[in-house]
Amino acid sequence: MSDIDVTDQSAIADLEQDLASAILGAPDEAGLEEVRIAALGKKGSVSELLKSLGAMSPDERKVMGPAINGLRDRVAGLITHRRSALKTRALEARLATETVDVTLPVREAAAETGRVHPIAQVMEELTAIFADMGFSVAEGPDIEDDFHNFTALNFPPGHPAREMHDTFFLPPGADGQRKVLRTHTSPVQVRTMQTKTPPIRVICPGRTYRCDSDQTHTPMFHQVEGLVIDKGAHLGHLKWILEEFCKSFFEVEGVKMRFRPSFFPFTEPSMEVDIQCDRSRPGEIRFGEGTDWLEILGCGMVHPNVLRNCGLDPDEYQGFAWGMGIDRIAMLKYGMSDLRAFFEADVRWLSHYGFRPLDFPTLAGGLSA
Ligand code: 2NL
Numbered sequence: 038m039s040d041i042d043v044t045d046q047s048a049i050a051d052l053e054q055d056l057a058s059a060i061l062g063a064p065d066e067a068g069l070e071e072v073r074i075a076a077l078g079k080k081g082s083v084s085e086l087l088k089s090l091g092a093m094s095p096d097e098r099k100v101m102g103p104a105i106n107g108l109r110d111r112v113a114g115l116i117t118h119r120r121s122a123l124k125t126r127a128l129e130a131r132l133a134t135e136t137v138d139v140t141l142p143v144r145e146a147a148a149e150t151g152r153v154h155p156i157a158q159v160m161e162e163l164t165a166i167f168a169d170m171g172f173s174v175a176e177g178p179d180i181e182d183d184f185h186n187f188t189a190l191n192f193p194p195g196h197p198a199r200e201m202h203d204t205f206f207l208p209p210g211a212d213g214q215r216k217v218l219r220t221h222t223s224p225v226q227v228r229t230m231q232t233k234t235p236p237i238r239v240i241c242p243g244r245t246y247r248c249d250s251d252q253t254h255t256p257m258f259h260q261v262e263g264l265v266i267d268k269g270a271h272l273g274h275l276k277w278i279l280e281e282f283c284k285s286f287f288e289v290e291g292v293k294m295r296f297r298p299s300f301f302p303f304t305e306p307s308m309e310v311d312i313q314c315d316r317s318r319p320g321e322i323r324f325g326e327g328t329d330w331l332e333i334l335g336c337g338m339v340h341p342n343v344l345r346n347c348g349l350d351p352d353e354y355q356g357f358a359w360g361m362g363i364d365r366i367a368m369l370k371y372g373m374s375d376l377r378a379f380f381e382a383d384v385r386w387l388s389h390y391g392f393r394p395l396d397f398p399t400l401a402g403g404l405s406a
């Protein structure tokens with residue numbers, strides 16, 4: 038053995054001593070990892086020693102090889118041991134500080150906490166009732182042209198009835214035409230008459246827009262309109278449909294209805310409909326009983342000009358239509374007093390007035406069960 042060997046061997050022992058105390062002194066896993074990299078990493082002290090074997094004579098290597106490899110194995114062993122000790126200690130510390138509060142309520146699934154907006158609920162209810170009578174649902178664009186929103190519906194150009202609607206106009210397009218935000222859902226029915234052959238039975242629920250805003254009006258609101266076109270369709274059918282609808286929707290056995298003469302450009306004759314109610318109890322309104330009346334919709338026989346404008350022959354076909362405000366009937370049925378709250382997206386309001394998403398309205402299951 039040469040002197041160099043002895044020196045090197047004691048240097049190895051010194052290094053092992055230093056590394057052992059660094060490993061045992063590492064406060065946590067991150068600190069231990071630093072020590073590991075400084076010893077066994079690519080440029081670590083032990084790795085450098087291993088690299089130096091290559092430059093040694095075979096005799097030297099015979100002695101130093103096992104010494105350095107032994108060092109590496111013992112250091113790696115110490116690190117593994119220390120790491121598992123630190124892991125155990127960290128877990129014990131967590132267990133000592135963290136507690137499980139078994140009195141906390143169970144966290145509900147999204148389908149349990151989410152709520153269906155009353156307008157969406159009422160749309161589902163309406164659809165279920167009219168679907169049961171053989172109606173399908175038609176939809177159309179919110180941005181309409183003048184023809185579908187006004188002209189086809191027998192509002193002549195410059196007619197004052199156009200002003201009644203407080204229309205939102207879009208800037209003129211390349212053709213100079215100003216599109217509008219539809220002021221009612223009637224353009225959907227116009228499109229249906231243009232594309233379908235009678236008999237037609239559709240309802241058109243959806244968003245509508247008028248430049249109007251106060252306690253009972255919002256610039257965006259919802260309507261549902263219904264349309265029946267058939268050779269023998271008459272007001273008797275309309276009255277039956279509306280009566281069945283009111284009984285189902287307000288969930289009462291019977292309800293008196295009052296048809297008053299009115300005017301709409303698109304129907305002739307035109308009527309407004311009131312339903313029987315009782316308002317003698319403060320803050321409460323009951324349908325199907327009492328001696329008060331409440332207006333809920335407008336209706337009439339489709340005007341022959343409208344049929345013609347939509348490509349139907351008024352001598353062959355006739356029909357009736359009605360329209361009502363969804364927001365309003367939702368408020369009446371579910372007792373909300375402020376329309377504006379509908380569109381404020383306040384989750385506290387929604388969690389109070391909203392509906393559970395999996396409780397689907399059906400006629401058999403009870404609409405609002
Ligand atoms: C109301 C009155 C109504 C209609 C809407 C209609 C549609 C076509 C042809 C004829 Cl395509 N009529 N719809 C008819 C009468 C009244 O709505 O007060 N709505 C809130």
